[in-house]
Every structure is written in C-alpha cells, then in structure tokens.
Amino acid sequence: xxxxxxxxxxxxxxxxxxxxxxxxxxxxxxxxxxxxxxxxxxxxxxxxxxxxxxxxxxxxxxxxxxxxxxxxxxxxxxxxxxxxxxxxxxxxxxxxxxxxxxxxxxxxxxxxxxxxxxxxxxxxxxxxxxxxxxxxxxxxxxxxxxxxxxxxxxxxxxxxxxxxxxxxxxxxxxxxxxxxxxxxxxxxxxxxxxxxxxxxxxxxxxxxxxxxx
Amino acid sequence: xxxxxxxxxxxxxxxxxxxxxxxxxxxxxxxxxxxxxxxxxxxxxxxxxxxxxxxxxxxxxxxxxxxxxxxxxxxxxxxxxxxxxxxxxxxxxxxxxxxxxxxxxxxxxxxxxxxxxxxxxxxxxxxxxxxxxxxxxxxxxxxxxxxxxxxxxxxxxxxxxxxxxxxxxxxxxxxxxxxxxxxxxxxxxxxxxxxxxxxxxxxxxxxxxxxxxxxxxxxxxxxxxxxxxxxxxxxxxxxxxxxxxxxxxxxxxxxxxxxxxxxxxxxxxxxxxxxxxxxxxxxxxxxxxxxxxxxxxxxxxxxxxxxxxxxxxxxxxxxxxxxxxxxxxxxxxxxxxxxxxxxxxxxxxxxxxxxxxxxxxxxxxxxxxxxxxxxxxxxxxxxxxxxxxx
Numbered sequence: 001x002x003x004x005x006x007x008x009x010x011x012x013x014x015x016x017x018x019x020x021x022x023x024x025x026x027x028x029x030x031x032x033x034x035x036x037x038x039x040x041x042x043x044x045x046x047x048x049x050x051x052x053x054x055x056x057x058x059x060x061x062x063x064x065x066x067x068x069x070x071x072x073x074x075x076x077x078x079x080x081x082x083x084x085x086x087x088x089x090x091x092x093x094x095x096x097x098x099x100x101x102x103x104x105x106x107x108x109x110x111x112x113x114x115x116x117x118x119x120x121x122x123x124x125x126x127x128x129x130x131x132x133x134x135x136x137x138x139x140x141x142x143x144x145x146x147x148x149x150x151x152x153x154x155x156x157x158x159x160x161x162x163x164x165x166x167x168x169x170x171x172x173x174x175x176x177x178x179x180x181x182x183x184x185x186x187x188x189x190x191x192x193x194x195x196x197x198x199x200x201x202x203x204x205x206x207x208x209x210x211x212x213x
Numbered sequence: 214x215x216x217x218x219x220x221x222x223x224x225x226x227x228x229x230x231x232x233x234x235x236x237x238x239x240x241x242x243x244x245x246x247x248x249x250x251x252x253x254x255x256x257x258x259x260x261x262x263x264x265x266x267x268x269x270x271x272x273x274x275x276x277x278x279x280x281x282x283x284x285x286x287x288x289x290x291x292x293x294x295x296x297x298x299x300x301x302x303x304x305x306x307x308x309x310x311x312x313x314x315x316x317x318x319x320x321x322x323x324x325x326x327x328x329x330x331x332x333x334x335x336x337x338x339x340x341x342x343x344x345x346x347x348x349x350x351x352x353x354x355x356x357x358x359x360x361x362x363x364x365x366x367x368x369x370x371x372x373x374x375x376x377x378x379x380x381x382x383x384x385x386x387x388x389x390x391x392x393x394x395x396x397x398x399x400x401x402x403x404x405x406x407x408x409x410x411x412x413x414x415x416x417x418x419x420x421x422x423x424x425x426x427x428x429x430x431x432x433x434x435x436x437x438x439x440x441x442x443x444x445x446x447x448x449x450x451x452x453x454x455x456x457x458x459x460x461x462x463x464x465x466x467x468x469x470x471x472x473x474x475x476x477x478x479x480x481x482x483x484x485x486x487x488x489x490x491x492x493x494x495x496x497x498x499x500x501x502x503x504x505x506x507x508x509x510x511x512x513x514x515x516x517x518x519x520x521x522x523x524x525x526x527x528x529x530x531x532x533x534x535x536x537x538x539x540x541x542x543x544x545x546x547x548x549x550x551x552x553x554x555x556x557x558x559x560x561x562x563x564x565x566x567x568x569x570x571x572x573x574x575x576x577x578x579x580x581x582x583x584x585x586x587x588x589x590x591x592x593x594x595x596x597x598x599x600x601x602x603x
Contacts, residue, residue: 031248093349
C-alpha cells in the first residue's frame with residue numbers, strides 16, 4: 001500500500017493509498033467520475049451510435065436500369081436489391097469509384113470487389129478462395145468451377161460453396177489487368193432459385209468500365 | 214548555510230513536491246476505478262487486435278508482409294519514443310506511465326472505441342445522406358471525432374491513475390504524444406494489412422512496403438501531433454494543481470487537432486470539388502500542423518523549465534553549478550547551442566555538451582532523492598565536476 005522506505009522521516013504514501021474518507025464501495029471516490037466519463041464515451045461509440053445506425057434503413061434500392069460501378073467494371077443488379085455500400089455508375093461526384101460494392105436482399109449479401117490482377121479467372125477464383133473470409137473459413141467449394149459468359153463475351157469462372165447452414169456463389173472475371181470478384185453469401189435456405197437468377201444477372205451484365213484514377 | 218540557500222532549498226522542495234518529480238508510479242491500484250477501466254478496455258483491445266492479426270498474418274501469403282510491416286513500424290515507433298524521451302527532459306514522466314499511454318492509444322482507443330464509432334457514423338451518413346456523400350466526406354466527419362475522443366479520454370484515466378505525476382499542460386503534451394504514437398503504430402499495421410490483402414493479395418509485400426513508407430513519412434503530423442495538442446488542451450481545460458484552468462485555451466487546443474484531422478481526412482471530398490484541392494490541403498495541413506505543435510510546445514514547456522530552475526538554483530548558490538550552465542539547461546535549444554558553441558576548441562565544446570547532460574542527470578538525482586544529499590546526488594555532482602574539467 002505505502003512506500004516501504006527504510007528512513008521513517010522520509011516516508012510518504014504512494015499513489016495507491018486512499019484515505020478512508022475518500023472511499024466509496026472500497027474504491028477511491030475521486031477515480032469514479034473519470035472512469036464513468038470514459039465508460040460513457042465507450043457506450044456512445046459502441047452502443048448509441050451503432051444503435052442509431054441500425055435503426056435507420058437503407059432507402060436506396062436498385063431500380064430498373066441501374067448499373068453499379070466498382071472500380072474497373074459495371075454490372076446491373078436486378079430491381080429491389082439494396083445498396084449497402086458503393087455507387088451507381090455516374091453517381092460519383094469526383095469521378096472516382098471504390099473497389100468494393102456490397103448489395104443485400106433479405107439475408108443474402110453480395111460483395112463485388114475489384115483489384116489489380118493479370119491472371120486467369122480460374123486463378124483469381126483460387127486467390128479469393130484462399131483469402132476471402134466468407135469463403136475460406138470453414139466453407140467448402142462444391143464441385144469444379146465452370147465458365148460463365150458475360151454479355152460482352154468475357155469469360156469468367158464461377159463456383160458454388162457450402163458450409164454449415166450457409167452457402168453461396170463465388171465468381172471471377174478479369175478485364176485487362178483488373179480482376180473482379182463476386183461473392184454471394186447467405187443462409188442455405190435463402191439461396192433459392194430467385195437469388196441464383198439475380199446473381200446470374202449481375203454476372204452476365206459485368207463489363208469493363210473506364211474512369212478516373 | 215545562508216538564508217538565501219535555505220530559501221532556495223525550500224523552493225526546491227516545493228517544486229519537487231508539486232511536480233511529482235521523482236515519485237514512483239505503481240500501476241496496480243485495486244482501489245482505483247480507473248485501473249479496472251483501463252485493464253478491461255486495453256485487455257479487450259489486445260484480444261480483438263490479436264484475433265485480427267492472427268487471422269491475416271496466419272495466411273502464408275500475407276504473413277511475411279505483415280511481419281515486415283510490424284517490424285518497420287516498431288522501429289519507427291522506437292524512434293519516436295526516443296524523441297519523446299529526449300524532449301521530456303525536465304520532470305520526466307515515468308516510463309511505465311508512457312507505456313500505459315501507448316497501450317491505451319494502440320489498443321483501447323483503436324479497437325474498442327474508435328473503430329466501432331467510425332463504422333456507425335459512416336453507416337448513419339450513408340443511410341441519411343447517401344453513398345456519394347459518405348465516400349467523399351465520411352472519413353472527415355467520422356474519424357476526427359471518434360479517434361480524438363478515444364485518445365483524449367485515455368488521458369483522463371492516466372490522470373486518475375497518477376494524479377501527482379500529471380501536473381502541467383506539458384505533461385499532457387508528452388502523454389498525448391504517447392497516446393497518439395500507440396494509435397498511429399497499431400493503425401498503421403492495420404493499414405499495412407489492408408494493403409497486403411488488397412488486389413487479392415497479389416502484391417502483398419510491395420503494397421505493404423509502400424504503405425509503410427507513406428505512413429511513416431506523414432505519421433508525425435498525424436495522431437502523434439493531434440493528441441499531443443489535444444491533451445495539452447485537456448489539461449488546460451481541466452486545470453491541475455500546478456496548472457491554472459484556462460477554459461478558452463483548452464477548448465481551442467482541443468478543437469485545433471480535430472479540425473486538422475478533418476481537413477487531412479477530407480482528401481476525397483476535396484477531390485470531388487477540384488482535383489488540386491487535395492494535395493494543396495494536405496501540404497497546407499502538414500505545414501500548419503507542424504507550426505502549431507511547435508507553438509504549443511513553446512507555450513507549455515516554460516512551467517517545466519521553471520521547475521528545473523527551482524531544483525537546480527541551490528546548486529548555483531553553493532557553487533556546484535555555474536550560472537551560465539543553469540541558464541543553458543533551463544533555456545531553449547538556442548540557449549543550449551549558444552552555451553555549447555561558445556568555447557573555441559572542439560574539446561571544450563564537447564565538454565560543454567557533456568556538462569549539459571550531467572546537469573540534467575544531477576537534477577534528476579536531486580528530484581529522485583526528494584532534495585536530500587544522498588550518495589547518488591553526491592555522485593552526480595562529482596560527475597558534473599569531472600566532465601567540466603575534462
């Protein structure tokens with residue numbers, strides 16, 4: 001509790017000593033307020049703000065004719081899908097588009113990602129299988145990848161994957177030096193024919209895009 | 214002993230007592246609510262960060278790049294630690310407290326607080342103001358508030374843990390730099406991970422190196438600087454026994470780094486207005502930030518130098534120290550340089566440089582001994598005489 005200095009005249013209590021008239025429930029009363037302030041800040045950032053975010057709805061559904069733009073490519077999701085992140089083609093005020101677009105419909109989410117890549121779609125699929133959290137972490141690819149043709153003739157590669165209660169589709173295209181991947185995941189029971197057709201539309205409408213940067 | 218020396222010794226004792234100089238610091242304080250809060254939040258941050266790091270670094274493709282980035286940032290962090298120790302040359306803050314500041318910044322402020330606040334704010338902006346807005350302005354309107362808040366509240370806990378050791382705005386300035394250093398290093402490692410895993414991990418090592426170089430070049434004018442200014446402001450706002458409360462100054466110094474941070478993070482937004490605005494704003498922010506931090510340093514350091522003067526004044530009165538040596542030690546860099554360069558020979562100049570260092574050692578020995586003439590103080594005096602004569 002106190003410094004155990006040998007010279008009694010020099011003894012003074014260290015920071016751990018708390019006078020009895022300053023204690024509350026055994027704690028130093030003077031330390032409770034700053035701790036509560038910190039805990040208050042913690043609750044603000046981890047409970048209040050996320051709570052407000054969750055209470056709001058994305059009111060940005062895809063309508064007919066919308067094309068989403070991920071850096072290097074555009075694609076056309078079907079009507080009704082919600083945009084979690086990413087921009088429509090032509091929507092960027094700076095002319096720049098991000099490398100990641102996320103859409104959702106019910107419990108199914110689709111993440112389209114782009115990046116520099118100069119290999120084949122099959123090789124890109126392997127890369128994603130190895131590195132994507134949604135795919136590689138205890139999820140198994142079902143069967144061999146098959147070819148899928150986009151409307152502009154670009155050939156991509158697509159495979160299904162499945163895991164305990166979840167599943168999805170993983171696909172890859174390569175336009176020039178740009179790789180585009182699409183990972184659709186969700187509960188197995190929600191990956192019905194309609195979802196499969198929606199994802200297929202996104203894939204076949206995939207085409208390269210030119211933009212700034 | 215003359216009356217003057219008696220009075221000088223009394224002022225010395227008061228300076229040592231009030232500054233907390235030489236006091237030890239014990240981290241484990243079961244009766245301190247701040248101790249438990251600190252342990253819980255830093256502990257949680259360490260767990261979250263380790264989980265994330267193990268997941269990415271465990272992948273054979275990314276492990277070497279991330280490991281290399283971590284080593285380089287550790288070297289970078291070491292350099293700044295050394296620099297901070299050098300400028301904290303007066304009533305130094307104990308190393309253990311500096312480590313705690315680093316850990317709060319690196320683990321609690323980042324992984325337990327700021328990352329959640331950032332994500333939530335950006336989602337709120339996206340849902341209410343649209344994706345284009347959040348892409349352009351989201352970073353500038355989220356991180357400056359959540360991150361500076363997360364680091365700043367760390368100082369509140371540190372004050373509660375060591376109330377007798379954090380007495381002046383300069384103490385806040387130094388600890389703020391440590392809070393920012395921890396935040397910067399851990400955030401930079403996270404950026405290196407993102408870079409290594411970008412482009413499907415095809416250029417992991419190259420991408421990580423590029424990020425290390427970029428973040429190292431501008432790192433000093435980022436979190437380290439922001440939180441050193443903010444924490445000096447927080448001490449002015451709160452007031453301490455040795456630091457009169459100055460609410461206006463405190464609020465100003467808290468606001469400045471938030472604004473600097475906003476401008477720095479608004480690169481995408483500025484680019485949406487005009488492509489040249491981004492580099493211009495970032496260069497301007499870099500320069501302005503450096504000017505401001507030097508100004509805050511000069512504003513806050515005099516209190517420490519006054520304490521140093523009070524601690525060493527009896528040594529001048531008793532002939533252990535010369536008056537010009539004292540002025541060099543309590544002066545600024547120019548005063549020290551003038552003192553060092555005054556002699557004509559190289560050997561004498563080197564001796565003067567050693568005299569300055571030996572005088573700082575003497576001051577610390579006196580403070581550690583609470584002003585008593587211990588064997589360590591006698592030795593420090595002898596060392597000073599030796600290097601003066603060499």
